[in-house]
Amino acid sequence: MTYEPELPANSSPADAASSTHKPLHHKPVAKAIHPLNQAANAKWVPINKSFITLTRIILKSALERFGLVNLAITLRCVTQQGYRHLILVNDDRDIQIAAVGRVEEFIISTEMPMTPPAERLSAAEAVTFPVDFQGQRLGYLVALVRNPRVDPGDEIQDHPSASDIKYRLNRVAEEMVGVIKRYQTRYRAIYVYGDQCYWIGNSAALRQLDQRIDTLASSALPILIRGNKGAGKIIAARALHCERHTEIVPFIESGCHEWEEDAATSILQALFAYAKGGTLFLRSVDKLSGENLRVLQAFCTQRTLEKTTKGHAESVDIIFSLSRRDAELPASLQRWLSINTVDLYLPDLRERQEDIRDLTRFFIRECALGKEFDLTESAWQQLEAFPWTDNVEGLKRLIVQLSARAEHPLVDRPLLEGLMVSLD
Incomplete structure (x- = not known):
């Protein structure tokens, strides 16, 4: 669901006046606005x-x-x-x-x-x-x-x-x-956001990520998610949100690359009004223009000061993400982020090799339209050795193509290799 931001009802006359001199934003810049149905909570x-x-x-x-x-x-x-x-x-x-x-x-x-x-x-x-x-x-x-005394054959030192x-x-x-x-x-x-964005697997990298999210949930500073395309930035943001809020409260996400120039003030006012008491997830903050970035920095500073004086119901947790894990940032942005945020790094799929079989079987069930098939051991090894530039998104695209071409219940390596060429 999307919306076009408007000035909230409690905005000041100065805010309203400034908005008349700047173009209104006409692109949808926010997603994941959901009704707060407490009955939908995971009981x-x-x-x-x-x-x-x-x-x-x-x-x-x-x-x-x-x-x-x-x-x-x-x-x-x-x-x-x-x-x-x-x-x-x-x-x-x-x-x-x-x-x-x-x-x-x-x-x-x-x-x-x-x-x-x-x-x-x-x-x-x-x-x-x-x-x-x-x-x-x-x-x-x-x-x-x-x-x-009971296990005499076991060598127990202590x-x-x-x-x-x-x-x-x-x-x-x-x-x-x-x-x-x-x-x-x-x-x-599944039941609140209406999608399939959640972790699959039990690799060491994923378990360590779970532990890191648990630790960062108590951070007073905004979290900066650093991950490449398809690494699960939205999943990590929701996991942080769920760790902080046991009840269903607002989770609002917005792509900063969609913001028009000179619209940051009105956009942020609307986003914070919708996210009150919950979480605001701003994606690809490194794609903001210089002017919009300055507005965001000033806005965050103001909200941080307000958070110390207002109750939790009036505050908003902020989560940022970068478009790439090691995105090149202007020196000023890098300095601001290092002071005002805490990093959360997401592993690429090649760092979660143990999860590839679980993910593949999940996508086969989701994308094969009732067709059941498995892979030969040689094909599995080919999947696990692939670099996966687009991470989980790339694996899903491959399984969709494979589902359309698999003619036998056991897929061999040559068919897989032919489809993987397009992923390089």
Whole structure:
């Protein structure tokens, strides 16, 4: 949805007078203006195949790192019409949730079935750790620790203390909360923003990015997202927004390259009026003209001062992005950004090689129009070795072309190579 900015009702006479001497902006410069429907908030996330798979990856990784016999997580869920969802709200605040389905506990474990051998099942050796999300108890991690008396064949140099185990389980719980936040952002992308902009994969680079976003969410300074085309700047901005705001509040985005000369004042007034209490995401700030940039800098300085005196409901969180991760910036802009923002670097797809298969399979489901096919191992290796100049956008274009040309359920390397030539 787009709009043409107007002066807000509470603008000053001076602002109105200045606008009569400057051309009104007639291009749509803002996107993602959505009705604030609190009922659309992500009150639960689906415990589907991908969620279970990702959870098992995290649990198995912790099992190997920390020398555990078994690690499981119990999650409070609601089952409705045969589908299981993780509850993200407190029943006391939203008691209607009990009416939509049966509340139960669901267990995901590193062992199938969860119960380990009977001789290892000892309440004295099991350690539990709570998993909390936004002040609510979602469930518990349950760990069985290796014991030299029970596992005589295992070489254990140091038997971890209870405090060591709880520290390690806390790290696992933080990873699980990161997964839940990602699924909550996915829910908003689909049901609030109406698109498919969300992270897919579980590479080390993506997990580190999640942690960086968690850290930056508490920053008092605006965030500057540095990423190349197709790296997911809009996803990162929404993730920051979701981390800061658990409820549905305005998220407004605008491309600075679309702003007309001498229109920055009226544009910014309208954008801030719409984004009040939420987030304003200004894309490609390096594409602003010199005059519009000076207006933006003065406007941000004024709003920063106001933020210290007004409540959060009246303030606006600002997020910037550059058109490219290492865009060449004028010295004055570089200096201003270094003082007034905090950087968030996004990895390119070649730095997320572990995610390529997940992304490819996702695009096959989305773009193949019901056609199912897979790739030979040689073709998969070709995909993973490609530099991907346009990142995820380039991969999606390739899968769209491949879907139209694939005649067999197994795509081989020659067909793939022929289509990849156009991506170089």
